[in-house]
Amino acid sequence: MNLFKHWKKDLPASLVVFFVALPLCLGVALASGAPPFAGLIAGLIGGVLVGYLSGSSIGVSGPAAGLVVIVFNAIAELGSYELFLTSVILAGIIQILLGVFRAGVIGYYFPSAVIKGMLSAIGIMIFVQQIPLAIGFSGEVNTDRIDLSGLHDHITPGAILVTVISLLILLTWDGILAKKNKIFKLVPAPLIAVIVGIIIYATLGSSGFFALHESQLVNVPVPKDVSSFMGQFTLPDFSALTNETVYITAFTIAIVASLETLLSVEASDKLDPYKRQTPTNRELIAQGVGNTVSGLIGGIPITQVVVRSSANVMSGAMTKLSSILHGLLILLSVIVIPTLLNLIPQAVLASVLLVIGYKLAKPNSFVQMYKLGKTQFVPFILTVVGIVATDLLKGIMIGLTIGLITVLLKSYYNSHHLLLKEYQGKKNLFHINFAEEVTFINKGRIIKELDALKKGAYLELDFRKTKVLDYDILEYLDEFSIKAKNNNINIKMIAEKETLDNPESFRKYFGHQVFQMEH
Incomplete structure (x- = not known):
């Protein structure tokens, strides 16, 4: 595949993903109790290395909010960040082994309704979580739970001004201006919003009614020289290899990161307008290599991330070049223009995420799922509620459990068809057509209907x-044949090769047939 074939679309998309990923890399690192630079390392590795090794055309990897609690607790329990990095390396090795042993197939067993519910829930959380930054709140924003209480005390006119102008640019640039003149397609709307945001801050300054404070701006580490830049990389402490907790942490990170990645792969593939399928085993290997390298140079764990991937798709990306370029932009920005990046109002980046969040959780998507019926809507809506009320993995498990129950109920009711008919002078004749596969799940319904037959019935x-x-x-039907004889119920067995009028021979006959078919 020619990596640069669609560079005209991939380059603008990479800029959008870069502006989405930069604050997330910093925010996830801070929320995880790790150095801010560790998040940028993970973003760089996730973009360049994982992006290159991955088989996904539009997936983007980096530090994920879903691992925040695990990372925070692990660093606290291990006592140092250097010890934690050893767990990240081991987690990467475990992921590589999962890919080699083809564990990626797990991702194919998540129902479509659950994946769509995950996308909508993430969209809601992204949207709501950006509101504090959009109105000027400069405190710590919870990345796992939605809590907007007390925000009215933190409203800043300057931040609201930047948000309104940024949203006007984002909504009119592609929707109106780009349709009138092709020149507007050459420059991505988020880049224009960022430039305008910097101009507003530079014009209004840090005093006055529309002032923006430093805490309301992006905060990227600014190295003074090459030595201080290299000093931001942290090396792992391999003496931790004798620590049992390190291995437990590594296994936990590997499993959770792999599940998040596989779910993101499923979601990203659904968003891909060309419906390309990502090889999941290759993805696990790519993520494993990424986490191993990230741990070696001081980065936090990496997964494929729906937020970045969806921003990538919605910005028109065609190939993995977009992901690779966004990683290089992260590296270039912290080396060349960290001071300029620190002039970007957080309200601009919040505006970009507000638009992305809305696109992921459009009200119309809820209406469409409702029209598909209960079997699709119930797992979908419970996944949404579960993720918003708890966290990503718990919500997914809730949706998956409901989806499994729905499948079992469908199987319960689809085992056979009972027909009441009358012919050849026989009244009260019941005919049951059994499905291709009848299992213990269907036993309850079969018992209920056969036990309801009255004396003297024909079956x-x-x-x-x-x-x-x-x-x-087989065992129940054998028992029922005795009950039928006592209640004067006449049974006729109809099989593929012959009709069995003697119920007593049923078990022996079908036991032999099923044994042959299954083995």
Whole structure:
């Protein structure tokens, strides 16, 4: 594949992802109790190395909010960041092994409704979590829970002004201006919003009614020289290899990061307008290599991230070049223009994420899922509520559990079809067509209907479509044949090769047939 074939689309998209990723890299690192530079390292590795090794065309990797609690607790429990880095390296090795042993197939077993629910929930959380920054709140924003209480005390006119102007640019640039003149397609709207935001801050300054304080600006570390820049990299403490807690932490990070990555892959592939499929095992290996290298040079753990990936797709990215370029831009920015980056109002970046959050959680998507029926809407909406109310993984597990229950209920009701008919002078004749696969899950419904038959009924059990019949069902039907004889219920067994009028031979006959079919 020619990496530069679609550079005209990938380059603008990489700029958008860069402006989305930069504050997230810093914010996730700070919330995790790690040095801010550790988040930038993870963003660089996730963009360049993982982006190059990955088989995804539009997925973007970096530090994820879903790992914040795990990382924060692990650093506190291990007692030092250097010891924690050893766990990150080991987690990467475990992920590589998961990919080699083809564990990536797990991602294919998450229902579509759950994935769509995850996207909508993330969209809601992104949108709501940007409100504090959009109105000028300069405190710590919770990355896991939604809490807007007390924000009215922190409203800053300058931040609101920047937010309003930024939103006007973002909403009119592509939707109106780009349609009138092609020149507007050459420059991404977020870049214009950032430039305008810097101009507003430079014009209004840090005093007056529309003032913006330093705490309301992006905060990137500014190295004084090459030595101070290199000093920001942290090396792992390999003496921790004898510490049992390090291995427990590594295993936890590997499993959680792999699950988040596989879910993000599923979500990103659904967003891809060309519906390209990401090889999941290759993705796990790429993530493993990324985490190993990130841990070696002082970065926090990496996963593929829906926020960055969705921003990438919605900005028109075509290939992995966009992800690689965004990683290089992170590196270039902290080397060349850290002082300039620190002039960007956080309200501008919040505006970019407000638009992305809305696109992920459009009200129309809820209406569409509702129209698909209960089997799709219930897992979808419970996944949304679960993620918003708890966290990403708990919400996914809630949705997955509901999805599994829905499948079991469908299987419960689809095991057979009961038909009441009358012919050849026989009244009260019941004919049951059994499905291709009848398992113990269906046993309850079969028992309920057969036990409801009245004395003297005629019953036909049609197994001509059945290929798999559980032993539990065979055992019950064998027991029912005795009850039927006592209640004067006449049974006829209909199989593919012959009709069995003698219920006593049913178990022996079908036991032999099923054994052959299953083995």
